[in-house]
Amino acid sequence: MMQLVRVHNFTVSSDGYAAGEGQSLERPFGHADPGVLFSWAAATASWSLRTDPGGSRGLDDYLVREFDRNIGAEIMGRNKFGPQRGPWVNDEWQGWWGEEPPFHTPVFVMTHHERPSFTLADTTFHFVSGDPATVLELALAAADGKDVRLGGGANTIRQFLDADLIDTLHVAVAPVELGAGSRLWSSPEELLDRYHCDVVPSHGGVVHHLYWRR
């Protein structure tokens, strides 16, 4: 069985931004309101950060559930892992996700700055440098035959797209404009030369774009 590299539930504004300007500890998505970007996913029964029972089980939920199906490792950019930039001041920061991160696999954080691995519950974070192909090799080996999820942010996904390393992408386009920030694309059509795409409007207010290789 071939291992795939997959992007899931990655949400961008109508003008292609996954986060706004001025990202910080207080505002992880900068001037963007994550409540607006992710309301479609937060309403579903399978949302990994859901704490109460309930939630919808329609189209949005089918897509959200793919987050952990047959995933053996995640790759994320350093800017998704935390608000710090440049060399690590100390090792106190352990991500946004508390004592039980929703990944449940090895996570490879791409950074030029060394830092020891650490484990929270069943998630181990490794800090690795190198180009996308090099980091992907590590993640595929750690995934033990399962697929690798590419978790973002936009810059990281752009690097992997430019290196042609992504097999499938699910990008949700939210009905909000951001104007500036961390950008995935100018238009969803940019990928159509290399990917098939199903465009599926959702009652949750977003339009799902489901890409797979031609």
Next chain:
Amino acid sequence: MMQLVRVHNFTVSSDGYAAGEGQSLERPFGHADPGVLFSWAAATASWSLRTDPGGSRGLDDYLVREFDRNIGAEIMGRNKFGPQRGPWVNDEWQGWWGEEPPFHTPVFVMTHHERPSFTLADTTFHFVSGDPATVLELALAAADGKDVRLGGGANTIRQFLDADLIDTLHVAVAPVELGAGSRLWSSPEELLDRYHCDVVPSHGGVVHHLYWRR
């Protein structure tokens, strides 16, 4: 975690029939052409009966993949299991699916006629009588905390709907009329008093109906 009772990839004609009249060994779907009913699913990468690589990975594939996610047992009607009706003539018939059935869990076949259980690869078929609630209790226990898939046919799903035992249904409506046979409903709207529904047209030619309890 609550165990759910789920229907997946159940395909009916535009007038609500899941199979035609005159079901037999040679024509499992009677006068209906299964190639027409299931072409949307057979085109996907995740179709459980796929033998060659390839296949689409868009919307239809996301839905097809749900077939075995977190499923611990299946319940099916006796008419899905095989073409025989009435008492078992002998125990030679072991289903349509060859030496490696695509279920990979216990399967409970509802029948009034006794027959010993048997195992093919990692699928064990049990033959059970009783009303839907009684059979469901057996399946839930065998599923070991996972969900139960209700596999059909139409008459079996109708019985479980009438007993209000189904949590979610995915029904694909194909663009073909059958006029007679084994019928699920007159219209997809019949279930709206009890279920929410997302209606999602697919490039594969069917319209997906995704129901979950109100």
